[in-house]
Amino acid sequence: xxxxxxxxxxxxxxxxxxxxxxxxxxxxxxxxxxxxxxxxxxxxxxxxxxxxxxxxxxxxxxxxxxxxxxxxxxxxxxxxxxxxxxxxxxxxxxxxxxxxxxxxxxxxxxxxxxxxxxxxxxxxxxxxxxxxxxxxxxxxxxxxxxxxxxxxxxxxxxxxxxxxxxxxxxxxxxxxxxxxxxxxxxxxxxxxxxxxxxxxxxxxxxxxxxxxxxxxxxxxxxxxxxxxxxxxxxxxxxxxxxxxxxxxxxxxxxxxxxxxxxxxxxxxxxxxxxxxxxxxxxxxxxxxxxxxxxxxxxxxxxxxxxxxxxxxxxxxxxxxxxxxxxxxxxxxxxxxxxxxxxxxxxxxxxxxxxxxxxxxxxxxxxxxxxxxxxxxxxxxxxxxxxxxxxxxxxxxxxxxxxxxxxxxxxxxxxxxxxxxxxxxxxxxxxxxxxxxxxxxxxxxxxxxxxxxxxxxxxxxxxxxxxxxxxxxxxxxxxxxxxxxxxxxxxxxxxxxxxxxxxxxxxxxxxxxxxxxxxxxxxxxxxxxxxxxxxxxxxxxxxxxxxxxxxxxxxxxxxxxxxxxxxxxxxxxxxxxxxxxxxxxxxxxxxxxxxxxxxxxxxxxxxxxxxxxxxxxxxxxxxxxxxxxxxxxxxxxxxxxxxxxxxxxxxxxxxxxxxxxxxxxxxxxxxxxxxxxxxxxxxxxxxxxxxxxxxxxxxxxxxxxxxxxxxxxxxxxxxxxxxxxxxxxxxxxxxxxxxxxxxxxxxxxxxxxxxxxxxxxxxxxxxxxxxxxxxxxxxxxxxxxxxxxxxxxxxxxxxxxxxxxxxxxxxxxxxxxxxxxxxxxxxxxxxxxxxxxxxxxxxxxxxxx
Amino acid sequence: xxxxxxxxxxxxxxxxxxxxxxxxxxxxxxxxxxxxxxxxxxxxxxxxxxxxxxxxxxxxxxxxxxxxxxxxxxxxxxxxxxxxxxxxxxxxxxxxxxxxxxxxxxxxxxxxxxxxxxxxxxxxxx
Numbered sequence: 001x002x003x004x005x006x007x008x009x010x011x012x013x014x015x016x017x018x019x020x021x022x023x024x025x026x027x028x029x030x031x032x033x034x035x036x037x038x039x040x041x042x043x044x045x046x047x048x049x050x051x052x053x054x055x056x057x058x059x060x061x062x063x064x065x066x067x068x069x070x071x072x073x074x075x076x077x078x079x080x081x082x083x084x085x086x087x088x089x090x091x092x093x094x095x096x097x098x099x100x101x102x103x104x105x106x107x108x109x110x111x112x113x114x115x116x117x118x119x120x121x122x123x124x125x126x127x128x129x130x131x132x133x134x135x136x137x138x139x140x141x142x143x144x145x146x147x148x149x150x151x152x153x154x155x156x157x158x159x160x161x162x163x164x165x166x167x168x169x170x171x172x173x174x175x176x177x178x179x180x181x182x183x184x185x186x187x188x189x190x191x192x193x194x195x196x197x198x199x200x201x202x203x204x205x206x207x208x209x210x211x212x213x214x215x216x217x218x219x220x221x222x223x224x225x226x227x228x229x230x231x232x233x234x235x236x237x238x239x240x241x242x243x244x245x246x247x248x249x250x251x252x253x254x255x256x257x258x259x260x261x262x263x264x265x266x267x268x269x270x271x272x273x274x275x276x277x278x279x280x281x282x283x284x285x286x287x288x289x290x291x292x293x294x295x296x297x298x299x300x301x302x303x304x305x306x307x308x309x310x311x312x313x314x315x316x317x318x319x320x321x322x323x324x325x326x327x328x329x330x331x332x333x334x335x336x337x338x339x340x341x342x343x344x345x346x347x348x349x350x351x352x353x354x355x356x357x358x359x360x361x362x363x364x365x366x367x368x369x370x371x372x373x374x375x376x377x378x379x380x381x382x383x384x385x386x387x388x389x390x391x392x393x394x395x396x397x398x399x400x401x402x403x404x405x406x407x408x409x410x411x412x413x414x415x416x417x418x419x420x421x422x423x424x425x426x427x428x429x430x431x432x433x434x435x436x437x438x439x440x441x442x443x444x445x446x447x448x449x450x451x452x453x454x455x456x457x458x459x460x461x462x463x464x465x466x467x468x469x470x471x472x473x474x475x476x477x478x479x480x481x482x483x484x485x486x487x488x489x490x491x492x493x494x495x496x497x498x499x500x501x502x503x504x505x506x507x508x509x510x511x512x513x514x515x516x517x518x519x520x521x522x523x524x525x526x527x528x529x530x531x532x533x534x535x536x537x538x539x540x541x542x543x544x545x546x547x548x549x550x551x552x553x554x555x556x557x558x559x560x561x562x563x564x565x566x567x568x569x570x571x572x573x574x575x576x577x578x579x580x581x582x583x584x585x586x587x588x589x590x591x592x593x594x595x596x597x598x599x600x601x602x603x604x605x606x607x608x609x610x611x612x613x614x615x616x617x618x619x620x621x622x623x624x625x626x627x628x629x630x631x632x633x634x635x636x637x638x639x640x641x642x643x644x645x646x647x648x649x650x651x652x653x654x655x656x657x658x659x660x661x662x663x664x665x666x667x668x669x670x671x672x673x674x675x676x677x678x679x680x681x682x683x684x685x686x687x688x689x690x691x692x693x694x695x696x697x698x699x700x701x702x703x704x705x706x707x708x709x710x711x712x713x714x715x716x717x718x719x720x721x722x723x724x725x726x727x728x729x730x731x732x733x734x735x736x737x738x739x740x741x742x743x744x745x746x747x748x749x750x751x752x753x754x755x756x757x758x759x760x761x762x763x764x765x766x767x768x769x770x771x772x773x774x775x776x777x778x779x780x781x782x783x784x785x786x787x788x789x790x791x792x793x794x795x796x797x798x799x800x801x802x803x804x805x806x807x808x809x810x811x812x813x814x815x816x817x818x819x820x821x822x823x824x825x826x827x828x829x830x831x832x833x834x835x836x837x838x839x840x841x842x843x844x845x846x847x848x
Numbered sequence: 849x850x851x852x853x854x855x856x857x858x859x860x861x862x863x864x865x866x867x868x869x870x871x872x873x874x875x876x877x878x879x880x881x882x883x884x885x886x887x888x889x890x891x892x893x894x895x896x897x898x899x900x901x902x903x904x905x906x907x908x909x910x911x912x913x914x915x916x917x918x919x920x921x922x923x924x925x926x927x928x929x930x931x932x933x934x935x936x937x938x939x940x941x942x943x944x945x946x947x948x949x950x951x952x953x954x955x956x957x958x959x960x961x962x963x964x965x966x967x968x969x970x971x972x973x974x
Binding site: 635647 | 862867868870871874933934935955956957
């Protein structure tokens with residue numbers, strides 16, 4: 001069906017109906033009022049027959065779409081002629097013909113264009129003249145036969161009229177059907193317009209408002225009559241008036257459309273509203289400009305939406321930052337605690353007091369030698385039955401010498417300490433004072449000995465021993481000094497022990513009252529400490545009667561085994577952390593930090609584990625992701641509806657819409673896609689902020705990926721007159737990457753390249769092997785970027801220049817998202833450019 | 849071939865349902881509609897559709913639960929289910945497949961993508 005068929009059918013309807021009726025009327029009048037000659041009557045009858053037959057056939061043909069043009073030209077003039085003939089036959093020939101033909105001419109001029117009227121008039125004039133000259137004889141006819149003939153003719157005429165009415169009804173039905181469908185389409189359009197909340201304004205070529213829809217009036221606060229036929233500049237800010245004045249207006253009319261012109265509405269109250277205007281010039285069939293249809297989008301909603309999302313994003317980001325910080329602090333705190341505990345644990349469990357005495361002895365000995373002249377200093381410390389003998393010598397010693405010292409000390413120990421000490425039970429540590437009398441050989445036997453008992457807390461714990469090769473080497477003073485030293489060692493040790501005990505008690509009560517759970521195990525993985533907080537978290541009431549097996553069930557739940565495994569694999573006293581979900585006694589999430597405890601020799605003494613309840617933090621995290629899904633869902637649902645209806649209209653209604661309308665629909669469709677991309681981008685960004693962007697890597701062929709992406713841009717590039725070129729080595733090695741995400745990055749690059757290129761520009765896509773990487777670059781010949789902006793463009797919500805941004809739209813999120821995607825792949829992303837000379841964006845993917 | 853195939857659309861959003869109905873009927877499918885999970889399950893049992901298009905976020909039973917129920921029942925388990933959702937996360941996709949869906953399509957959907965998926969699902973069922 002053709003676009004023009006509707007008005008034609010409509011015209012035809014009128015012409016056909018009225019000529020038919022008129023003919024019938026005239027004929028009836030003639031029959032009733034006039035006595036006319038038979039031959040005239042017969043001629044008139046034939047004229048009616050021809051009229052009716054012609055109208056029926058031409059209507060049928062036009063409905064079928066045949067000979068449209070011919071019928072259009074003929075139907076008017078011929079009907080005029082038919083009517084004229086009828087008028088003539090009904091007696092009109094007796095009076096002034098010209099007046100008589102006025103009536104049909106008026107009808108024709110109501111229905112047809114002037115050209116056709118003139119044509120019809122000329123026809124009429126010729127026919128009338130001919131008829132006037134040729135009307136000659138009259139034959140009278142009277143009687144019954146005449147009456148019968150009249151009745152017969154009535155009958156035939158009625159039959160024909162029934163046929164006409166029939167046809168007309170059918171035709172009207174078809175017409176109504178069409179109108180109904182049109183209304184249905186109209187309803188859809190209304191729905192769309194309502195959902196989009198866009199203003200529709202029809203502007204005539206003089207820049208005055210021809211039509212304006214309710215959405216526009218609602219925004220502007222005007223009534224329809226206040227704006228109709230008024231200059232369109234009334235509703236736009238002064239700055240934007242340029243669009244509606246020459247030369248811009250002239251240019252728009254010539255160009256035929258304007259896209260995304262960012263302007264400002266001024267409402268009746270004087271408020272200013274940011275809007276985006278897209279318009280198309282309407283032209284009639286002959287290409288004459290009828291006006292401009294402008295779709296004006298209220299940008300407040302989108303701007304508020306973006307601002308709202310930005311704000312929500314910022315808040316979430318701030319919250320997660322503070323959360324992160326908290327968790328960080330927590331982790332640090334836990335690490336610190338774990339470290340502290342390991343030291344205390346070392347003191348309380350691992351370190352025997354003998355060690356401390358060694359330290360005390362060492363400090364004392366440093367000065368002792370200045371007071372007493374001896375050759376050997378030894379200290380014997382008893383631990384139960386065994387003793388530790390430390391010998392300090394300023395000489396090279398041999399086994400015989402050692403044996404002498406040992407047996408001397410063992411003997412003395414028996415008498416001084418009242419213990420049965422055997423030489424074999426002594427552990428001997430030999431220390432040499434390197435800075436002192438080095439190299440002197442032991443000469444002869446040890447001649448002098450001095451042994452003083454070391455009494456700690458009234459318990460003899462050991463012996464201090466000095467000896468010399470000289471005879472009578474030690475004076476009374478020396479004996480006193482050594483006693484004093486022994487006393488000092490004892491009292492220092494006592495003080496230290498008290499201190500440790502106090503410190504231990506402090507730590508123990510701290511551990512008891514801590515809100516974090518603390519678990520300590522010794523070197524054999526036996527439980528040493530399980531504080532109340534840990535019991536609460538695990539739901540343990542008492543551990544006193546608990547079998548080890550059951551205990552370890554709890555520990556398994558905490559994945560302690562795995563933590564211990566990790567710890568033993570790692571060197572040093574690293575802290576290992578893990579998040580664990582527990583279902584019993586109540587569902588909680590724990591952050592667990594385990595740390596190895598070692599003594600000063602680096603031997604493993606046990607493990608300290610700190611448990612922290614992070615259920616609340618996790619819950620907030622969950623709420624955040626729920627919020628993001630909610631926003632996504634709520635935004636996409638209405639978009640789905642709008643897109644669905646628009647594509648249905650685009651698809652199905654090919655005959656119902658003008659080309660302009662279809663173009664508008666495709667704009668709507670494109671805008672929906674863009675909006676949906678913006679939402680996806682915003683979601684991606686929030687995912688990146690939350691660190692929840694995950695890659696689904698697999699082995700991919702970069703070359704074919706490039707080909708596929710480039711193909712999808714072919715049409716877009718062509719529409720902008722831009723040449724797309726691809727170059728890559730067919731033997732590029734495959735890389736391990738997320739194909740969807742890499743496609744996203746490449747799409748973003750190419751989209752930008754085309755967007756920022758001028759007509760006849762060129763976009764060059766290249767992939768090549770670099771050092772351990774595949775390098776993909778997209779170069780354009782567009783406006784370029786100045787070096788100070790190289791880093792900015794990869795930041796969120798940044799575009800280069802204000803002037804650029806108003807013409808070229810986007811969320812400014814594509815590059816930051818691309819950067820993150822490439823970063824997650826372990827690749828790099830950068831730009832090289834010179835303002836005005838095009839840019840080259842490159843990313844790399846590491847080869848695996 | 850596809851003439852007369854019956855598709856059950858389960859979605860609580862009336863206009864989404866309307867769009868789907870028009871689009872599917874344009875492609876010669878017979879469309880029946882359910883506004884929630886309970887109604888949807890009942891219709892699936894009673895009317896034995898050839899395919900089900902299922903929204904995920906709905907009051908009452910959600911799409912995953914409905915899909916699981918459909919796959920558990922002997923009468924409905926062979927009916928392919930296409931999930932159509934405005935949720936935009938790949939985690940949801942995994943969950944959708946694991947609850948037995950044949951395909952998982954994001955809103956706003958592309959007509960061609962949806963129709964292709966339907967055709968493939970029907971072929972697969974045969």
